[in-house]
Amino acid sequence: MRVCRTREEIRAAVRSFRAAGSFVGLVPTMGYLHEGHMELVRRARAGCDKVVVSIFVNPAQFGPSEDLDSYPRDEERDLRMLSAAGVDVVFIPDVAEIYRPGAQTHVEVEKLSRILMGRLRPGHFRGVTTVVAKLFNIIRPDRAYFGEKDYQQLQIIRRMTEDLDFNIEIAGVPTMREGDGLAMSSRNVRLSPQDRAAAPVLNRALVEAERRAREGETVEQLRDRIRAIIKGETRADLRALDIRDAQTLEPVRGRPPRPVVILLAARFGDVLLIDQRVVSSEGELK
Numbered sequence: 001m002r003v004c005r006t007r008e009e010i011r012a013a014v015r016s017f018r019a020a021g022s023f024v025g026l027v028p029t030m031g032y033l034h035e036g037h038m039e040l041v042r043r044a045r046a047g048c049d050k051v052v053v054s055i056f057v058n059p060a061q062f063g064p065s066e067d068l069d070s071y072p073r074d075e076e077r078d079l080r081m082l083s084a085a086g087v088d089v090v091f092i093p094d095v096a097e098i099y100r101p102g103a104q105t106h107v108e109v110e111k112l113s114r115i116l117m118g119r120l121r122p123g124h125f126r127g128v129t130t131v132v133a134k135l136f137n138i139i140r141p142d143r144a145y146f147g148e149k150d151y152q153q154l155q156i157i158r159r160m161t162e163d164l165d166f167n168i169e170i171a172g173v174p175t176m177r178e179g180d181g182l183a184m185s186s187r188n189v190r191l192s193p194q195d196r197a198a199a200p201v202l203n204r205a206l207v208e209a210e211r212r213a214r215e216g217e218t219v220e221q222l223r224d225r226i227r228a229i230i231k232g233e234t235r236a237d238l239r240a241l242d243i244r245d246a247q248t249l250e251p252v253r254g255r256p257p258r259p260v261v262i263l264l265a266a267r268f269g270d271v272l273l274i275d276q277r278v279v280s281s282e283g284e285l286k
Helices: 007-019 035-047 075-084 124-139 151-163 186-190 193-198 201-214 219-231
Strands: 002-004 024-029 050-055 089-091 143-147 169-173 237-245 260-268 271-279
Touching (some): 002 007, 007 024, 007 124, 024 035, 035 050, 035 169, 050 124, 075 089, 089 124, 151 169, 151 260, 186 271, 201 219, 219 237
Parallel strands (some): 002 089, 024 050, 024 143, 050 089
């Protein structure tokens, strides 16, 4: 497995793949890998000739009061995991390699970036789309893999990819969960033991919403029930609850005729966790 740290190195590696006619998959990450990331890698390994994984803790997507400095990092461990999984190349640039001094250009999907989590974290998605656009331009994969846990992010990246005519297929991968239902996240390691025990309430609320959606309850009824379940966990501070059209992220009311996505964000101590679930018009969850 090759490790590249500059734009020139990763471009040369991908050029060699292209020269051999290989189909190239990209898994963008911020490192401190867990099984959720590794599922993305496994999907890429199964569907592509060559797999590139990027590791870059992107400062542009962290707000001034957010956890950039405390974001967990363990490069040596990450590389061991990726090597064992059969990754071909890992791109690990430093900040100066991605953001040149004096850079003034940003990429933003305006409407989708300013709703839902974008209201809680102003500028966050602009940082995400800017760095993903740069990675797409540097690496130029045929397909890129993103987790559905960050559902709004996935839809924003799909919109950006289409709007800017990137010739890249975006593959969404279902959320991986711990044994107790908690969605896997690099932030989970920062939870106190008490908050870690409380955090699965998000999944319990989604499971209950699944059952009630199948019974034909309205969006308003689902929202009330989810709030009640999460309010019952004293360590959970519900910061956002939205039920939106799964494709457009437009608001929905009543009994939805099309699939909807339930989006949750809650703080446990100083850690903000998110979770989601897509409910089809037949009441199935995906």
